[in-house]
Amino acid sequence: AAGVIQSPRHLIKEKRETATLKCYPIPRHDTVYWYQQGPGQDPQFLISFYEKMQSDKGSIPDRFSAQQFSDYHSELNMSSLELGDSALYFCASSSGTADLLYGYTFGSGTRLTVV
Amino acid sequence: SQQGEEDPQALSIQEGENATMNCSYKTSINNLQWYRQNSGRGLVHLILIRSNEREKHSGRLRVTLDTSKKSSSLLITASRAADTASYFCATDANDYKLSFGAGTTVTVRA
Numbered sequence: 621a622a623g624v625i626q627s628p629r630h631l632i633k634e635k636r637e638t639a640t641l642k643c644y645p646i647p648r649h650d651t652v653y654w655y656q657q658g659p660g661q662d663p664q665f666l667i668s669f670y671e672k673m674q675s676d677k678g679s680i681p682d683r684f685s686a687q688q689f690s691d692y693h694s695e696l697n698m699s700s701l702e703l704g705d706s707a708l709y710f711c712a713s714s715s716g717t718a719d720l721l722y723g724y725t726f727g728s729g730t731r732l733t734v735v
Numbered sequence: 736s737q738q739g740e741e742d743p744q745a746l747s748i749q750e751g752e753n754a755t756m757n758c759s760y761k762t763s764i765n766n767l768q769w770y771r772q773n774s775g776r777g778l779v780h781l782i783l784i785r786s787n788e789r790e791k792h793s794g795r796l797r798v799t800l801d802t803s804k805k806s807s808s809l810l811i812t813a814s815r816a817a818d819t820a821s822y823f824c825a826t827d828a829n830d831y832k833l834s835f836g837a838g839t840t841v842t843v844r845a
Binding site: 653662663664708712723726727728 | 768775
């Protein structure tokens with residue numbers, strides 16, 4: 621079965637550079653969530669989109685922006701990268717009330733290293 | 736602040752033993768979910784328990800939920816070396832975003 625696809629798997633950037641992370645949800649899932657997990661930390665919610673509109677916002681820095689496109693894939697854009705942005709970035713997708721039964725499906729994540 | 740707090744932070748057991756970890760949370764929830772994460776890998780959903788449920792089973796997993804105490808436990812029975820991973824509880828407060836606990840690192844010794 622198709623899962624949540626994230627690309628790239630690994631990314632190395634220098635300070636002050638820009639990074640773009642992509643997430644392709646499970647087919648027919650209309651909601652995408654982004655989480656950030658620092659080294660040894662628990663995942664923290666960043667932002668979510670439902671039907672291409674931002675639905676909720678968490679602890680996402682102003683340097684980050686995200687959007688969901690007409691094909692429901694989402695991109696997380698991170699500018700002026702800082703060393704502290706080094707983390708695993710997860711995307712999850714869901715569809716309507718199926719959440720209550722099945723939980724969320726996460727992608728394998730993008731490991732961003734800022735040097 | 737973290738919605739979910741987990742204990743213990745780390746657990747080391749022998750293969751075949753049971754592993755129990757606990758999670759406490761602060762606000763009302765719609766459901767509570769448990770996830771597994773192998774080192775540096777993705778989060779894998781294990782089990783979801785709704786706020787009106789008290790206990791749920793899935794294979795070797797048993798989850799309990801006590802909404803009066805705002806706590807949940809995850810029991811892994813007859814553990815295997817392959818169960819070695821970090822386990823996170825995550826609460827969904829009906830706003831469709833998860834708040835994760837700090838996680839319990841489980842090491843199963845062969």
